[in-house]
Amino acid sequence: MCGRFTMALDALELQKELELGEMPLDWLPRFNIAPSQMVAVVIEPNKRDVSWMRWGLIPSWAKDIRIGSRMINARAETLEVRPAFRRAYAQRRCLILADGFYEWKRNPGKKVPAIPYHFYLNGRKPFTFAGLWEFWKSPNDEEIKSCAIITCAANPAVAAVHERMPVILGREDCWRWLEPRSTPELAKLLQPYSGEDLSLHRVSKLINRPEFDHPDCILSQEE
């Protein structure tokens, strides 16, 4: 699963590395991005402008913004059938910008705290999660855009910690994800990350607190 992630690069570095368009002016490096917060997304593959969206997809028919807190992830295996995600899968796919993500390793049956790990690519290069997004109009007519991160089975590197992981798209695949495509073509993109350059290390439980967004979040900690 993916319930926390990082985007620690500065705007210019990220823009250059992923060949993006315009960046938000209020960009800040982030070390502990939590659900309900604003995340950086791209929805259009030509201009590739980056904008903010709320993390936690609120379906257009929702009566309450709170439903978004249950829609932070969408299983790749069931996108076509889930009422909350089906339309977005067909019409509103997005890229969510990241340079790492956290997973917690549990010890089943034992009453010990879960241990958090940070996953990142060699050289701390940025990458994109496959995502879905929606419009929602609040009762006082405020338009809110929100998104979900798609998950798949863990690859071998992640499996030691957790059974699921976010879908990470490659540098070319990510633009294909945004173009109109048939569902078989899209489904082919939603695979566990196959690169050999995904690293991990244990981090402090300080990251458990969503309000602790600090460079120390990604510091390596002794096992």
Added chain:
DNA sequence: CCAGACGTTGTT
């Protein structure tokens, strides 16, 4: 027909 859910993960 109407009411109520619409999701994932992990645990039992």
Added chain:
DNA sequence: GTCTGG
């Protein structure tokens, strides 16, 4: 235990 907020 379960829901909400971040």
Added chain:
DNA sequence: CCAGACGTTGTT
């Protein structure tokens, strides 16, 4: 994902 609240009334 984890942390923190989970309630009402009345008073400041």
Added chain:
DNA sequence: GTCTGG
């Protein structure tokens, strides 16, 4: 909005 359960 659309599907499922009653």
